[in-house]
Amino acid sequence: MYSESDLNAAVEAGALSRTAADALRDHVAAARRAPVVDEEHFRLLTGFNDIFVSVALALLLVSLAWIGGSILTPLGGLGVAGAAWFLAEYFTARRRMALPSILLLLAFVGGVAGTLFGIVIEAGPQNLSPRATAAIFAGIALVASGAAWAHWKRFMVPITVAAGAAALVAVVAALAVVAFPQLAENFYPITLIGGIGVFVAAMRWDMSDRERRTRRSDVAFWLHLVAAPLIAHSLFQLLGVFGPTVTLPMAVVVIALYVVFGVVALAVDRRALLVSSLAYVLYALYALFQQAGAVELSAAFTAFVIGSALLTLSVFWQPMRRGVVSLLGDLGNRLPPVAMA
Known part of the structure; x- marks a missing residue:
């Protein structure tokens, strides 16, 4: 199955004319009796090889985290982040493999955050106040969002923007706890506001590609996936549903x-x-x-x-x-x- 990204890449490479690509989209939409946008496509697998490579990557990255962490706690995250970036140069930049690219992005951002958490564990005091803990968490989340931005500038994996947005919501929530420590007991109003903000960002990306034929639509898809649980979970928790x-x-x-x-x-x-x-x-x-x-x-x-x-x-x-x-x-x-x- 060919995704929208594959069609766009074929058009850019000159292997397929834009007219032919549009005709193919219209044919598929007519056969399914639905416009292309209603299918809400996103690219996750290009083939079973994606799963095979992802399993291998997961084993490698887990082993690096395990070995590095056994030597010194920050080395686990550092090893994962470095390996994830290095591997992305091949599997993302060259091979354009969907699922491995998502895994490597999450591993890189998580590895950066894990490195900083490791440094705090090794060097930080054991008994921190809630305000100090929130401040440290805000700093780590801010660095993680910067790591996501750097990854986006190099590889432009659609999920990267969503990862950065989630990190920024964490920054805002942590800073709110720093300013108002009582929010540590109930931070759902902050995450609700953050979810609405991510939803607005998702709509900006969506409205810039109404036909959903470019990477911008994929970015919007992942942003909606981040915004939805932030909004739903926060709102229902505030209502005390459970x-x-x-x-x-x-x-x-x-x-x-x-x-x-x-x-x-x-x-x-x-x-x-x-x-x-x-x-x-x-x-x-x-x-x-x-x-x-x-x-x-x-x-x-x-x-x-x-x-x-x-x-x-x-x-x-x-x-x-x-x-x-x-x-x-x-x-x-x-x-x-x-x-x-």
Whole structure:
């Protein structure tokens, strides 16, 4: 299967004309009865060799972390970061392998952060105040975001921007705890604001490529994957969904929020919010069925209701999205195009 990145690379190399590439996209969209944008493509595998190489990379990087850490704690992260960058020069810059590139990016950023954590463990005092701990964490997260930026400038792996955004959210959350130590007990308002910020960034990348035919769309996809759990998890935790009991009003609020997330997902043509908040609506419905007396079958009823709803949404995604976008007026013209009736 050829991805959008492969088609764009073929056009840039002159192996395929832009007209032919557009004709191929239109043919595939017509055969699937859906516009290309509705497929929400992202590149993860170019073949089974990606999995083979990724397993080998994971074994190598874990062994480097283990050996280096046994000598001196910071050496574990340093070895992983150095090896990840070196290997990316081949598997990312030359081979353009999708899954190994993602793994190497995460290993590099994680290795940089791990090196700094190792230095703190080796040299830092044992009993730090919450404010000092948050300040150290903010510094490490800031360096990690800088590492992600450097990796992006060299290799431009789409997930890199999302990794940097997640690190920046961590920086903001940690600095907020430094300024207001009481937030250490409940930092969900900060992560909620951070999630909204990442969502806005994702939409900026999305709106710059409405047809979703370039790397910018892939960047937006990963940003949405970061934003969705930050928004959903923070919001539902603030509501106390996983408290001792789920009351009927609470369950109604959870389901209503899930409907709102569904409307947003339809408008922006991204499904990450629906997936990230799924556990909460499942829990709320499960609790309701138990309170209604269906103790033995509460899990089955919950799975049946949610599974049926999601399948219905999938089948009627295009007409439902058409209706939602039509209500947005001029804003709808800045979102990904909808399928014609």
